[in-house]
Amino acid sequence: MRAPTVFLIAALPFVLSVLAHSRRHNARSVGFAIPISRRNEIRSEDGAVHLQRLKANTQQSIYDILVGFLNFKINTGETHPLADGLDLSHILGLSKRATGSVPLVDDSSFLWYGTIQVGTPSESFTVDFDTGSSDIFLPSTKCDTNCDGHTLYDPSASASAVDRNKTFKLRYGDGSAVSGEQYRDTVSIAHLTAYNQTLGAALTYSSGFSESNFAPDGLVGLGYQSISAYNSPPLFQTLVAQGRVTLPQFAFKLSNTGAELYLGGTNSNLYNGSFTYVPVTQQGYWQTILTGIFINDCPDFLLNQTSVIIDTGTTLIIGNENDVKAIYAKIPGSQPGPDSGLDEGFFTIPCNSGTVVSFVFGLKRFPVSWSTFNLGQVSAGSDLCVGGIIYYPSLDFLDFWIIGDVFLQNVYTVFDVGENLIGFADLASPPP
Numbered sequence: 309m310r311a312p313t314v315f316l317i318a319a320l321p322f323v324l325s326v327l328a329h330s331r332r333h334n335a336r337s338v339g340f341a342i343p344i345s346r347r348n349e350i351r352s353e354d355g356a357v358h359l360q361r362l363k364a365n366t367q368q369s370i371y372d373i374l375v376g377f378l379n380f381k382i383n384t385g386e387t388h389p390l391a392d393g394l395d396l397s398h399i400l401g402l403s404k405r406a407t408g409s410v411p412l413v414d415d416s417s418f419l420w421y422g423t424i425q426v427g428t429p430s431e432s433f434t435v436d437f438d439t440g441s442s443d444i445f446l447p448s449t450k451c452d453t454n455c456d457g458h459t460l461y462d463p464s465a466s467a468s469a470v471d472r473n474k475t476f477k478l479r480y481g482d483g484s485a486v487s488g489e490q491y492r493d494t495v496s497i498a499h500l501t502a503y504n505q506t507l508g509a510a511l512t513y514s515s516g517f518s519e520s521n522f523a524p525d526g527l528v529g530l531g532y533q534s535i536s537a538y539n540s541p542p543l544f545q546t547l548v549a550q551g552r553v554t555l556p557q558f559a560f561k562l563s564n565t566g567a568e569l570y571l572g573g574t575n576s577n578l579y580n581g582s583f584t585y586v587p588v589t590q591q592g593y594w595q596t597i598l599t600g601i602f603i604n605d606c607p608d609f610l611l612n613q614t615s616v617i618i619d620t621g622t623t624l625i626i627g628n629e630n631d632v633k634a635i636y637a638k639i640p641g642s643q644p645g646p647d648s649g650l651d652e653g654f655f656t657i658p659c660n661s662g663t664v665v666s667f668v669f670g671l672k673r674f675p676v677s678w679s680t681f682n683l684g685q686v687s688a689g690s691d692l693c694v695g696g697i698i699y700y701p702s703l704d705f706l707d708f709w710i711i712g713d714v715f716l717q718n719v720y721t722v723f724d725v726g727e728n729l730i731g732f733a734d735l736a737s738p739p740p
Contacts, residue, residue, distance in 0.1 A: 339557075339571050339573035341498065341568045342422045344420045344422040344568055345420070346421075350362070350623065351683070351684035351685075352688075356690075359651075362694075363651060366698065368516075369710055370706075371479075372440055372441060373440065375479055376388075376442075377391040377394070377535075379534070379536060379537055381396075383533070388590065388592060389590055390615060419621060420436065420562060420620060423435070423497075424495060425497070426446065426461060426493055426496075427461070427463075427466030427467075428467040431461070434459070434525050435525060436524045436528070437569050438527055438531075438619075438621035439530045439594050439618060440531060441530075441535070441621065442531040442536040443476075443527075443536050443538055443540075444495065444506070444508065444526065444529065445478065445508035445527055446460075446508070447510050447517075448461055448463070448510055451513060453512040453513055454515055454517060455510070455513050455519075456518075461507075463493065463509055466494075468494040469492070469493045470491060470492040471489070472489075472490040472491060473490075475489055485514055488508050489508070489509050489511065490507070490508055491507060491509055492505060492507075493505060495546075497528075497571065503546075505541075506538050510526075530544055530723070532545075532592050544571070553572035553573075554572050555572055556726030556727075557573050558571050558722070558725075559722040561579075561720055562717045566737075574722050574733075578736055579720035579736055580733070581733060581734055583733045584669055584732050585729045586669050586729065588729065595615060595708075596616060596618065597616070598613075598668070598709060598711070599614075601631075601635060601666065601667055602665070602666040603663065603665060604664055614707075616708060617711065620713070621712075622712030623712050624683075624712050625696055625698070625710070625712055626698055626699065626700060626709060627699055627709045628699060632653075632699040635665065635697060639663045640658070640663075641657065642656065642695065649686070653698045653699045653701050654695070654698050655694070655695045656694060657692070657694075659682065659691050660691070661693075663678070663681070664677070664681075667711070669732055676714060677717075677738065679739045679740050680714050681696045681714060682695070683695065696714035718735065718738060719735060720735050
C-alpha cells in the first residue's frame with residue numbers, strides 16, 4: 309500500500325489555496341431556507357432497488373454533462389478541459405442510439421424539488437433544483453405536448469415578462485427534448501426576488517417530464533453561466549448580482565426527512581464543526597478535485613487528484629471503470645453486476661457487508677454511510693445488494709467522476725459563488 313504521507317504532500321498545495329478563506333467561510337450565517345423533497349425512494353417497499361430508474365437517471369446525468377460541454381464551447385469559444393480531445397457531436401449521437409432503450413420516463417424520479425414564484429402577479433411553481441445545469445424552464449400555457457397536469461406559465465398574463473425573441477431546445481438522452489421560447493421575468497424564491505431573470509417557457513415537454521413521471525412543474529439550474537443553454541446568468545447569480553443575498557452562498561441538506569436548500573449562507577442547525585473547502589477548478593459545473601478514497605480504514609489511497617463534478621441531479625456516484633473496479637476489489641464478496649443479472653458497470657455487495665467507503669476532499673475524509681452506499685437488494689429477499697458507485701461502460705474514455713446523492717446525503721454542502729469554493733461539513737444528524 310502507498311504511504312499516506314505521499315498523498316498528504318501531493319495534496320498540500322491544493323489545500324493551502326483555500327485555507328486563507330476558511331475563517332470567514334466557516335462563520336455561521338443567516339439566510340433563507342426552502343424545504344425540498346424527493347418524489348421516490350431508491351428502494352421499493354419490499355427492499356429491492358429500482359434498477360430501471362437508477363439506470364435512466366445515470367444515462368440522463370451523463371448526457372446532461374456532455375451537452376453542457378457543448379454549451380460551454382458555444383458560450384466561451386473554448387473547449388471545456390474535461391472534454392479535451394472528445395468529439396462531442398459524435399459521442400452524443402452514439403449515446404442516443406445506445407441508450408434509447410432505457411426509458412426516460414423514470415429519469416426524474418429521484419430529483420429534489422421545492423417552490424418558486426414567477427411573474428407579476430406571481431404564481432407558484434414546483435421545480436427541481438439541480439447543480440448540474442444552469443437554466444430555468446417551465447411549461448407554457450401554449451405547450452401542446454406532455455404538459456397536462458402541470459402548473460402552466462403564461463407570459464402574457466405577467467406584467468413583468470419580456471420576450472427575448474429567442475427559442476431554446478434542451479436535449480435528452482432518448483432523443484427527446486424540452487423546447488420553447490425564452491423570456492425575462494420576475495422570479496422569487498424564499499422571499500428573495502430576481503428581476504429580469506431569463507427562463508424558458510416550454511412549448512413541448514419530453515415524455516420524461518409528463519406529470520405522471522415528473523412531479524415538479526419545471527427545473528432551476530444552479531451551475532455557472534458558461535454551461536447555460538441561454539448563455540444568461542442562472543437564478544442564484546442574478547440574486548447575488550442584484551444584492552438580494554447577504555452572502556453569495558447556497559447550501560443543501562439532502563435527506564429523506566428535513567431536506568432543504570438554503571440561500572444566502574448556511575443553516576447552522578444542520579451541520580457540526582467547520583467546513584472543509586475546496587476550490588472550483590473550472591467554472592461551468594461545480595467541479596473540484598477528489599484527493600482520495602478509503603475502504604473502511606485502509607490507508608491505501610485509491611485515487612490521486614481526480615476531477616469530479618458535484619451534482620444534486622445525479623443519484624449515484626459515477627466513476628471511471630478502472631477506479632470503480634479497484635474499489636469493489638477491496639470489498640469482500642462484491643461481484644460485477646452481470647453475474648447477478650445487472651447491467652455492466654453495476655456491482656453487487658453482500659447485504660450484510662457494512663463496508664464504509666470514504667471520500668477525501670482537501671485533507672478530510674468523509675464517510676459514505678452503509679445505508680446510502682447500499683442501494684437495496686438485487687431482488688426481494690436476496691442476500692446481495694447493489695452498490696452506490698458505478699461506471700458507465702460506453703463512456704470509459706471520460707476521465708472524471710460525477711458525485712451524486714449517494715455521497716451528498718452524508719454531508720452538508722455549501723456552494724460559494726463569490727469565492728468559487730465548495731464546502732463540506734459533517735451533518736448534525738448523519739444517516740445511520
